[in-house]
Amino acid sequence: MRTHARLLAGFLLLFVVYQASEGLQTVYAPGNPLGPALMLAALLLAWPVGRWIDGSGYRAFGLHGRHWAGLLLGMFLLAVLAKLAGEALALGLGMERFTPMVALAAPAVALAVVSTFVPSLAEDILTRGFLLRLTPRPLGPWGYVLGSALLYTLNHVWRFDWGLSEQLRLFCLGLAYGAAAYRFGSLWAAVGLHWGWNLGNSLLSQAWPGAVLEVAGNRLVSAAVHLVLLAIVLAWPRPAPSPPAAPAAG
Structure with missing residues (x-):
């Protein structure tokens, strides 16, 4: 009981630190450096929180595994390819218009790499890492996948007024990322997918501004692509993973 309370x-x-960051960046003060600083603080705070829970730091949230680097890279590349496929599909369906792309400078790319990795990892710890500690009991695989997808959707509190298409998109993203974390027994699998998609989205939006014609349609394409990612993850050959960190007794 003490561990569950912790x-x-x-x-x-x-959650409070993360939402303060998101609120500043999304609604109240876009461009203010305090927003990204709070996001970094949320990620850094996860380590002492993990130490407090059971003494294992980031491992408390499933950030472990013998194959973590290959898992992160493999899922990252899969998500980038999925993002490109989604863009091609949106173009083919007439939801985006083809315009000349803008060349991105190396500093802009480097900034995008960091600015997408930090929030992706912080959010994965929050919406999937905590729940991963409760599996395989009592949630079970689909209980975990559905529960983490719902938590991921609800975590976007600053997007509740964006419409049903956005909530559906977020839920489908959550299904794919949650399935990756559970199937491989490591949060790094979800981080790879999440980060790869976010980085691809960030770079494409900078290099190809003003291309979107149908916002809701684009969101549905993203949702469909992530359902395909979900199927790929479930069919992916799984290496022998390290099990999620077990909660400490007490």
């Missing part, structure tokens, strides 16, 4: 307290702490 899990809840740690989750609430990271």
Whole structure:
């Protein structure tokens, strides 16, 4: 019971810091450096929270595994390819218009790499890492996947007024990322997919501004692509993973 209380307290702490960052960046002060600073703070705070829960730091949230680097890279490349396929599909369906692309400078690319990795990892810890500690009991595989997808959707509180298409898109993203974390027994699998998609989206939006014609249609394309990613993840040959970190007794 003590461990579960610490899990809840740690989750609430990271949730508040994360949402403060998102609120500043999305609504109240876009461009203010305090927003990204709070996002970095949420990620850094996860380590002492993990230490407090069971003494394992980031491993408490499933950031472990013998094959973590290959898993991260493989899922990252898969997500980037999926993003490109989604863009091609949106173009073919007339939801985006083809315009000349803008060349991106190396500093802009480097900034995008960092600015997409930090929030992807922080959000994965918050919406998937905490729940991963409860599996395989009592949630089970589909309980975990559905539960983490719902939590991921609800975590985007600053997008609740964006319409049903956005909530559906987020839920489908959550299904693919949650399935990756559970199937490989490591949060790094979800981080790879999440980061690859976010980085691809960031770079394409900078290099190809003003291309979107149908916002809702684009979101549905993203949702469909992630359902395909879900199927790929479920069919992916799985190496022998390290099990999720077990909660400490007490």
